[in-house]
Amino acid sequence: MDERREFIRAYILLHGSASIAELNGYFPEKSAMTIRRDLTAMEEAGILIRTHGGARINPAYAGNEPFFDLKEAEDTAEKRIVAKKAAPLAAGLRSVYLDAGTTVTAFARELAKVDEMTVITNGVNIAHELLMKPRPPQLTLLGGSVNGRTLAVSGTPALRQIAEMNIDTAFMSTTGFSLQTGFTGNDPAECELKRAVIRKANRVIMLMTRMKKQRSMLYTFAEAGDIDVLVTDDAPEENVREAFAAAGVTIL
Numbered sequence: 001m002d003e004r005r006e007f008i009r010a011y012i013l014l015h016g017s018a019s020i021a022e023l024n025g026y027f028p029e030k031s032a033m034t035i036r037r038d039l040t041a042m043e044e045a046g047i048l049i050r051t052h053g054g055a056r057i058n059p060a061y062a063g064n065e066p067f068f069d070l071k072e073a074e075d076t077a078e079k080r081i082v083a084k085k086a087a088p089l090a091a092g093l094r095s096v097y098l099d100a101g102t103t104v105t106a107f108a109r110e111l112a113k114v115d116e117m118t119v120i121t122n123g124v125n126i127a128h129e130l131l132m133k134p135r136p137p138q139l140t141l142l143g144g145s146v147n148g149r150t151l152a153v154s155g156t157p158a159l160r161q162i163a164e165m166n167i168d169t170a171f172m173s174t175t176g177f178s179l180q181t182g183f184t185g186n187d188p189a190e191c192e193l194k195r196a197v198i199r200k201a202n203r204v205i206m207l208m209t210r211m212k213k214q215r216s217m218l219y220t221f222a223e224a225g226d227i228d229v230l231v232t233d234d235a236p237e238e239n240v241r242e243a244f245a246a247a248g249v250t251i252l
Contacts, residue, residue: 004030005041007026008023008035008038008039009042009047009048011023012056016056017056019053020032020036020039020053020054022054023035023054039054043058046058076106078233078234079102079106080106081233082103082106082107082207082209082231082232083106083109083110084110086107086110086231086252087107087110087111087112089171089229089231090117091113093117093169094116094168095117095118095166095167096117096118096119096120096167096169096170097119097120097121097167097197097201098119098120098126098171099121099122099123099170099172100122100123100125100126100150100151100153100173100190101152101173101174103207103208103209104123104126104171104172104173105125105126105129107207108126108129111130111133114130114133114135114136114137115135115136115137117137117138118137118138119138119139119140120140120165121139121140121141121142122141122142122153122158122190122193123152123153124141124151124152124153125151140161141153142158142161142162144156144157144158145189150187150190154187154189154190154192154193155189159192159196162197163196165200166200167197167200167202168202168203169201169202169203169204169205170198170200170203170204170205171205171207172194172198172204172205172206172207172222173206173208174208174221174222175217176215176217177215178215178216179239179240180216181216181220182220182222182223182224182226183206183220183221183223183226183227184216184217184218184219184221185217185219186219188219191219191220191221192221194221194222195221195222198221198226198227203228204226204227205227205228205230205231206222206229206231207232208232209232209233210232210233210234224244225247225249228248229249229250229251230244230249230252232252235251236251
């Protein structure tokens with residue numbers, strides 16, 4: 001499966017369905033007819049079911065695939081770009097928080113020298129990534145309830161731990177962003193923990209791929225002015241750049 005069709009597969013697995021116009025927005029250089037041919041081929045492969053103007057996931061194909069695996073398959077090239085751009089920002093840091101999420105997972109993989117770091121994370125998968133390195137960091141995995149779909153830990157124990165910690169730099173992730181709603185997520189407990197971390201950190205670096213833009217989820221955990229650096233894989237629109245500049249945010 002080529003990269004475009006893999007993107008479409010992951011996107012529709014994650015969202016359940018998508019319109020041709022919606023998918024075309026991610027591939028503006030391709031015609032709507034090309035996207036239709038992709039959907040038709042994927043329907044023939046049993047992945048999708050075509051609908052009027054788009055497609056939905058074939059339940060028989062989706063099965064019981066974990067939510068985290070679907071998210072990790074989403075915009076992987078863009079996550080690698082963000083991770084490589086953000087990795088130099090971790091040089092020389094001592095106390096680092098790594099948020100749960102697949103973009104931060106990609107970032108953790110890019111970190112070459114971590115043995116002198118103290119890393120705090122609420123991501124079970126991120127803890128595993130770091131511990132598999134030849135010289136792992138001093139690591140604290142927050143306690144609490146584990147979300148089996150996102151592999152994120154949250155809840156009262158995690159909040160209590162964060163309240164007692166000093167964090168130099170927090171590398172955060174988001175499920176959605178818009179100028180109207182800010183940085184958003186779907187899980188209230190995870191968003192509450194994100195707010196607590198952002199309040200405690202001396203510097204907040206948000207890692208965000210283009211797919212997250214102009215997507216609003218149920219709970220807002222931060223506004224543009226709550227972060228210090230935004231690392232993304234492409235240049236934001238002019239109005240977004242202006243809003244971040246007004247808030248004193250550096251965009252990489």
